[in-house]
Amino acid sequence: MTDAAIPADDPARKLTVADPDSPQVRHVAVVGDTYSILVSGADTAGRYCLIDMIVPDGGGPPPHRHDFEEMFTLIEGELEFTFRGQTATARAGSTVNIPANAPHVFKNTSGRPVRMLCMAAPAGLEEFFLEIGDPLESRTSPAPTLDRAQMGPRIEKIKALAPKYRTELLAP
Template sequence: MTDYSIATIPPDQPLPADDPDRSLTVALPDDPAVPHISQAGNVYSLLISGAQTEGRYCLIDMLVPDGGGPPPHRHQFEEMFTLLEGELEFTFRGETQTIRAPASINIPANAPHQFANRSGRMAHMLCVCTPAGQEAFFLAVADRIPDRQSPAPKPDALKQAEKKELMQKLAPKYRTEFLSGT
């Protein structure tokens, strides 16, 4: 049974006052102002950044084509996916299972994991990382594209090697470790 009573704010403390300097954020995945990137063949739209949430979380819209998905990795933050369309293979601590939409998947901080699309069609999901920072990592290593319908660039072998080296170099800064296997 799930315990829904766990709270991060002690019950004996009053709620803080509303911060009128923070505004409502409405993010539309097709908005040209939203950063769109291509990372390893996937197309990500960075809907809500840590700058908009005081670092509490970020929200990323992910289109994962057949054959797409990241290499095995782990990171020091929580990651939650809501699979809206399609299906993906999620490998968590070495165990693989196929997840079909609609579904939500929570990856605890530091747990080895990866996902892969082997379905033959596009998968669509939302990803929340808490605290924020993953969106900044993607902006540092991925290719910017004009919109979410743009095809992912097809890098040559040299460009792929450069990207992999950059990812390895920046991973510690963004609390991420790439693994040889999960």
């Protein structure tokens, strides 16, 4: 252990109080899931972001990996997480940590919505979601229902923008 000094306080940084129902929180639907950006990289000098996620039954991303850490704390419901090919069920109260670069996916197979908090470090995941998603009024606003013709262009946009946000989509 070194005796390095702690850097001086940065008075330009402000306290963040995140209320998911605050009018300042941005909400976005990403292929059926609803994500509310509670704490952004702008709030943390890029160190991390915190996203409140509502995942409907059957929801979840395709298999993917990225070069940042991701941690989920389930508030309500349960999800199946597949990590490096091994599947485990996480229930409300559980926290799941996904190391950077590891292939993973989660899916809601519980029959009811799941609510969880997702922290990504460093930040950037929230910007990806805001760029690819559909803006919503609130975290309880319904996500748009997309037919197959509408889903195609969104999936192509996600594929095109994923590398910009250090993410790789994997074959299912």
